Amino acid sequence: VPVVPEEIEELRRVVRHRAETRIAPLIEPLDRSGAFSPELWSELKAMDVFALPFAEEHGGTGGSFLAFAVVIEQLARVGAVAGVYPGTTVQVAGTLLIHGTPDQRARWLPDLLTGEVPAAWAFTEPETGSDPAQIATRARALPGGGWELHGQKMFISFARQAGVALVFAAMDGGGLGAFLVEPGGPGWTVGPPVEVLGLAGTEAAAIHLDGVRVPDDALVGAPGAGFDVLLAGEAEGKVRASAVNVGIAGRAVAEATAYALGRLHRGRPIADRFPTVRALLGEMEAQVLGARAIVHDAARLVDQGGPGVAKVAAAARLVSGRCAREVTSGALQVCGAYGWTRDLPVERLYREGKFFEVTQGVAELQKIIVGGAVIAEVDPGRMAR
Numbered sequence: 001v002p003v004v005p006e007e008i009e010e011l012r013r014v015v016r017h018r019a020e021t022r023i024a025p026l027i028e029p030l031d032r033s034g035a036f037s038p039e040l041w042s043e044l045k046a047m048d049v050f051a052l053p054f055a056e057e058h059g060g061t062g063g064s065f066l067a068f069a070v071v072i073e074q075l076a077r078v079g080a081v082a083g084v085y086p087g088t089t090v091q092v093a094g095t096l097l098i099h100g101t102p103d104q105r106a107r108w109l110p111d112l113l114t115g116e117v118p119a120a121w122a123f124t125e126p127e128t129g130s131d132p133a134q135i136a137t138r139a140r141a142l143p144g145g146g147w148e149l150h151g152q153k154m155f156i157s158f159a160r161q162a163g164v165a166l167v168f169a170a171m172d173g174g175g176l177g178a179f180l181v182e183p184g185g186p187g188w189t190v191g192p193p194v195e196v197l198g199l200a201g202t203e204a205a206a207i208h209l210d211g212v213r214v215p216d217d218a219l220v221g222a223p224g225a226g227f228d229v230l231l232a233g234e235a236e237g238k239v240r241a242s243a244v245n246v247g248i249a250g251r252a253v254a255e256a257t258a259y260a261l262g263r264l265h266r267g268r269p270i271a272d273r274f275p276t277v278r279a280l281l282g283e284m285e286a287q288v289l290g291a292r293a294i295v296h297d298a299a300r301l302v303d304q305g306g307p308g309v310a311k312v313a314a315a316a317r318l319v320s321g322r323c324a325r326e327v328t329s330g331a332l333q334v335c336g337a338y339g340w341t342r343d344l345p346v347e348r349l350y351r352e353g354k355f356f357e358v359t360q361g362v363a364e365l366q367k368i369i370v371g372g373a374v375i376a377e378v379d380p381g382r383m384a385r
């Protein structure tokens with residue numbers, strides 16, 4: 001019995017092959033240079049990855065979110081950065097589908113869904129990446145209409161490449177606003193890419209907003225409703241990140257197994273000679289299977305809509321995040337000192353395995369979301385008190 005429907009399994013095979021032949025050669029140079037890769041972006045465009053989770057009526061290819069999660073895992077398997085590249089563009093497009101006006105959708109969706117225009121998601125600031133109440137960027141209402149943005153964003157992926165950015169700011173009149181900004185105009189300055197442990201290819205950078213003017217129709221959602229806009233694609237974002245985690249961890253198992261079969265001690269592969277190595281491989285693979293199962297469950301819930309998705313998506317982030325961190329560490333253990341070198345991909349996987357525990361909603365927040373959901377299932381009133 002296939003774990004996913006046959007058409008998705010077929011897609012998985014095709015993407016796996018293409019990723020291994022066309023994307024894999026790009027990854028090591030990209031990891032070393034830390035620079036954005038136009039070649040990788042073009043490959044993803046050619047594979048129609050950006051359109052995959054969207055219905056045909058919106059310009060998508062009509063795939064499911066489950067199909068998208070399966071594809072993201074395969075991309076991340078060759079390099080986490082490949083699984084991460086579609087993220088912000090798909091997230092802005094998905095948010096516009098929920099909260100955008102017909103004009104906003106008509107203006108941006110065709111270019112976002114083809115990958116023609118990369119989008120940035122500009123929430124994080126120097127003082128917070130987790131708490132919308134602490135957003136300090138201000139949107140000031142201009143007397144003749146429109147808004148002026150003042151503040152600083154931090155760690156914004158594709159800040160240099162984006163053709164549009166969704167910028168979150170506290171509004172005059174209260175509440176959060178989400179504004180579509182075309183980068184590069186007066187008052188918009190991007191800092192140099194931040195030097196990071198891994199996934200440097202998104203060139204995350206600070207954006208300085210010094211009186212950036214946007215018209216009224218740049219506002220996505222109602223004035224002050226930016227928190228709803230922020231949460232609109234929340235579950236999808238978590239499933240995407242979790243699929244990247246599974247891709248990283250799955251690759252780590254493969255690399256560790258290959259090493260354990262090739263490395264000899266007293267003439268025998270360490271996979272045969274040391275039961276502890278075999279047990280570690282078993283523990284790692286079991287974690288990957290468990291994480292993949294919950295990621296698929298969460299993706300199916302996204303496809304079905306309805307309640308419960310927030311809890312399972314947050315749980316998927318937790319389980320897959322721990323899986324990526326622990327399994328990549330296990331892989332490094334199996335490979336010994338060679339795992340510590342840049343001769344094996346395990347070193348990169350080890351750096352990538354921690355990424356989603358500290359970004360895009362830290363692990364602690366996911367625990368609080370799942371815990372809150374469990375309590376609300378027993379006593380709905382308690383969470384409101």
Ligand SMILES: Cc1cc2nc3c(=O)[nH]c(=O)nc-3n(C[C@H](O)[C@H](O)[C@H](O)COP(=O)(O)OP(=O)(O)OC[C@H]3O[C@@H](n4cnc5c(N)ncnc54)[C@H](O)[C@@H]3O)c2cc1C
Pocket residue numbers: 088120121122123124127128129130131154155156157158196198199202204358359360361362363364365368
């Ligand atoms: C390479 C890279 C790319 C990025 N790309 C983007 C992007 O495109 N767009 C964007 O907006 N951001 C982006 N980020 C930012 C990232 O998502 C945030 O940095 C992340 O959400 C964490 O925010 P923070 O560092 O402010 O952590 P903080 O909120 O300051 O948290 C610090 C620590 O405090 C604890 N903590 C925080 N909140 C809670 C809580 N509620 N309960 C318990 N403990 C808590 C946790 O231990 C947490 O790790 C990127 C970051 C990196 C490194």
